[in-house]
Amino acid sequence: MTVNLLDFDLEGLAVFCDGLGEKRFRAVQLFRWIHQKGASQFDDMSDLAKSLREKLKGIACIQAMPVVSQHMSADGTIKWLFDVGDGNAVEAVFIPEADRGTLCVSSQAGCAVGCRFCSTGHQGFSRNLTTGEIVAQLWFAEHFLRKHLKRDERVISNVVMMGMGEPLQNYNALVPALRVMLDDHAYGLSRRRVTVSTSGIVPMIDRLAQDCPVALAVSLHAPNDALRDTLVPLNLKYPLAQLVAACHRYLAHAPRDFITFEYCMLDGVNDSDACARQLVARIQAHPGAWCKFNLIPFNPFPASGLLRSKPDRVQAFAKILNDAGVITTIRKTRGDDIDAACGQLAGDVKDRTRVMVRMERNRNLHAPLLAASGNQAEEVSA
Structure with a gap:
């Protein structure tokens, strides 16, 4: 089971890296790549040692929610x-x-x-x-x-x-x-x-x-x-x-x-x-x-x-x-x-979620949102 690195604050990530035999400065580098640069792939983290990148691929991920x-x-x-x-x-x-x-x-x-x-x-x-x-x-x-x-x-x-x-x-x-x-x-x-x-x-x-x-x-x-x-x-x-x-x-x-x-x-x-x-x-x-x-x-x-x-x-x-x-x-x-104003969140989320998640899995709608650079709002309706 892979570990989602978004679950760690810096101290938690340092402990995780220590368990891999890595020094604290590697945790700082990794933390910056994830949060300051928005990296989700270890291969993009160019100043991390290749050995660490390969090690991370097998045990960790940076996983956003769909x-x-x-x-x-x-x-x-x-x-x-x-x-x-x-x-x-x-x-x-x-x-x-x-x-x-x-x-x-x-x-x-x-x-x-x-x-x-x-x-x-x-x-x-x-x-x-x-x-x-x-x-x-x-x-x-x-x-x-x-x-x-x-x-x-x-x-x-x-x-x-x-x-x-x-x-x-x-x-x-x-x-x-x-x-x-x-x-x-x-x-x-x-x-x-x-x-x-x-x-x-x-x-x-x-x-x-x-x-x-x-x-x-x-x-x-x-x-x-x-x-x-x-x-x-x-x-x-x-x-x-x-x-x-x-x-x-x-x-x-x-x-x-x-x-x-x-x-x-x-x-x-x-x-x-x-x-x-x-x-x-x-x-x-x-x-x-x-x-x-x-x-x-x-x-x-x-x-x-x-x-x-x-x-x-x-x-x-x-x-x-x-x-x-x-x-x-x-x-x-x-x-x-x-329906984004105060107190309005998720008034009918459960019904919408069931339909939307099914549509998303069929059509992979969330991928363009993750990659887009200036696309207009994606609106999905049941």
Whole structure:
């Protein structure tokens, strides 16, 4: 059985190479070829000893996930659907902006948290992704985009763990993947530009602060426990007081001096002036400008029974927070024409995956995506 080298951070790869009788500098060379240059064939790694290349061919590979489909939005957002086997799929989304390129990455196939407003949660949970499957989303997207955009320099400047799944429920695979993203011999991303989003698993927030502190975003969505219990079931285990205290502890280790609170605006549910004032009171109970709010327009799907807050209501809600000194922004929707906006990922992935994977195996549709240098979005429909 071959080993997928995408599963290793640099330390793991050094241990692997040591087991082959190779020195650490060989692991560094190999790591750079894989992540900086996007090499997937050992014969392309010209500065590796031929003996090592031959040795690696028999025991290792650099294996990305098959691409089931690629969709490009009118605003430049690109969404990829990756086959992870057994009828499951995950999605990653690239969001281009003038000053950055952000990749939204999945950590699980499905999600077990079951937030009421999230279509992924309604799909249910299938399994955790491996480190290699998390890293493969960045590996594929970065090197595809360089070819597609005809650029030699790095395209992806920010990674947000805000795709399918709850990252902190897949902690053992998440942390090595984060280390690959941050490593100067790989993608060299700043800790400030890698964000883990969590629905609030308090013990794992504390562990992340010690093991690999990056920017932290917390899916809050309610100002009190009674409401949050109905929207984010995890609140029953880790109520708001515990969650806010964990956020404060995290600040001592975080690369930024604030925590981002995500707040999905739901018409008539959590968007009243009273809710805004409750949030202000909860935030001001802890002195200082220690957090920011990101108000997210809800992207409706039939099973939720929820509606998007009206624009003037969102503006009024934001004004209450801003007037109280709580920095608040309203997220622009991106990619909603291809179901790539927040909360929309994988609303019907399972049905599409079964059909698409069968078509892909018959027609080998993903190969052009891996090799193309500027081809237009491949769209596959059942």
